[in-house]
Amino acid sequence: MTVFDGGAGPLRGEKPDLLLTGVESGTAAASTLQAWRASSGGPPPVWAQVPKGLERVLEPVAMVWGRLDRLTTRRYVTKVVRARLGEISGACGPQVDAERILRERLKRRFAEQGSMPVTDPVGWLVGRALPRRALCPDGRCDDGRRMDTRADCAACQLLVLDGRALRSRAFAKAATALAGGRVDRPVFEAELNACWQSEASAAAVRREQAVRERHARERVWMEQRARYAAQEAARLALACTVCGKPETAGLCGRCRDERRVEELVAEAVDVAVAAWGMGGEADRLDVVRRTERDMRGAVDQAVRDLLAVGGDVFAEAVALAARLASELHLGALQRRAVNLFAYQSAAQAEYKQVFATEMRRSHLHDSLDDAREAAEEAAQAARFNAAHAVLNDRLRTVRAARASAEADTEPDWYAYSAARVRSLIRPPAPEHAVCVRRTSPLAGRTPGDGRTLAVVGA
Template sequence: MDTGEVCRACEELIADRRALRRDVAARLSTHSTGLAAPAGPGDTRKGMFEALLKQEFTAQEARRAVLRERAAEERAARDAAVAARQAQVEAAAAARREAPCQECGRRMEADVCGICICWKAVEMAAAETGDLVRATWTVPTAPAAREWAADQAAAEVRTEAEQAANRGRAQGATEETSACMAKLAAELTAWERQQSALAPLAQDARADAEATAAFETEMRRTHLHPSTDDARRAARAAAQAARKRAAEHLVAAALADGRERRRETPQSEEPDPYRLGAARVRARMHRPGSSAA
């Protein structure tokens, strides 16, 4: 399409053709053409130039054809490898869909069914709430009381989840929906606990250090404010914001440490029979033909 602008492809093609003509002219001037000597007075230098140019152009096109063929073969090989990998992924996904849930034995479309995913999220929220209580415990000489408080906080999350699931069942919701309601209730309770933990963590020594540093930094910029009082107000605001950020960081660090500890804790090879039994009961509830209505 003629846009009136310089075409980069055409420029490169013209440059290649000019380079070829220069190379042919150089070879002709040194008599290293590889062609037979002129057979008679009718053969001119121009004729030899055109013949050699044609020969070189044909050789270049042959080399390009080989490269194009090789590139096409490589592309076909890559496409075949991608198709084979995709087939493997689809076969594995189909096998997972045919396999039962690893938690409760229910038929599903992933390694764990949706019901068990929600209840596992409840357990995660409960565990993280317990971790947060341990991180904010202020009496280091009472480890037993700390563990009791952590267990009570985790139990509160589980209780909220069970109550939400029971409300869903009472309203005629499916077990999948009830499990989702339990998950949302557990996550909300855990979030509220996290927000409550910000206040004590904001008084932590680490938060104090961050607030002090922010205050001093802002006070060194007094010249940017209309008055000293304005600078102090800005410094107090910066210190308060730094204290809040430090508390949020301490909450996130406590949750991350708890997850790491649970990951490092060796899991028993024998599954918890109570947990498996509860999962199977939840999976059977509201199932067509089940006696639990």
């Protein structure tokens, strides 16, 4: 084969640009500049440099980037490049090298361009080189391969298999329609087109159904959000049930803190009774009285210290100081109770058992001192865990006993109402009085009062 004007340039059909894909960016830029000088007699008027930090990514397309002669254009394309890097990191995870993936994508796009010149560098970079191309909905797929693992995309392979199955089904239908088993190409293409049309219509129906379902879910969500917003607005508009302050969601901060102080005092009393008041009734009453006195004394002292600072002190600040003091005192009381149970028989047995168990694994440590230190740490943790368990068990016992006592002290309204009805139907003898165990709001009503019957009927 004779080559005419061999020194002028590449032959028709060759792809000289493919040779630049494996060359470094500096070499590609230098060769491009030399080619430009050879053809035009001088350097280009503007040769844009690759932006800092993106040299590795834009290395395959450095010669295309060099033709971006405007600063605003370069800034726009740089923003698109960084957006594509963020898209890759979001789809594949932060552990994947997004710069490597985008660099390989640009290499493939530049190789596909071949010998065809890039007439519009901005449009080619933004619209063809940088975007991800995928037929499947998987965000990690690019050109039929996974960006993170470089393996073939399973979703794309399924689409390919679906297409093959569709062609096989069309071929079978065309073969059964014709006699002799010979299928003509026009008949096969017509049957394949019909199958494609059927699949497309079914897919359109499924998409419309999915859109309707999504719109229905969005309507339900909007209704729920509107209902929740209305309920929240109504709740926030409620006045305080204690002091009457408006728009406090039923309880203002001051009243909430004051109520919390009373709850913390009751909890401290339970902890003290569980720790030191299980001996008898006298011990329990003494512990309750002393704990409540100490707790309220700490709260009063905190309030006095706040007021002693001077200036105008809000009532909310006073209530907050009281709550914080109550929490601190309760925490100290709980630590004292845990320390008390930590050196009793149950916690000591747990300590010894865990220490012995850890020492049997002393061969896992470098020295005997390290093994003993680790065993001591594990045994101390087991000791205090056992102490917490003992305290929680006693607290459950105390609260269960108090709940049963409160249930016993409540009046039996059903029995009382039944007795009142029986007295109305058949009055007792004068010498026998109706005995009521405890006073109630119904005690002052007359037997003929109609409200008594309403209570009974309820």
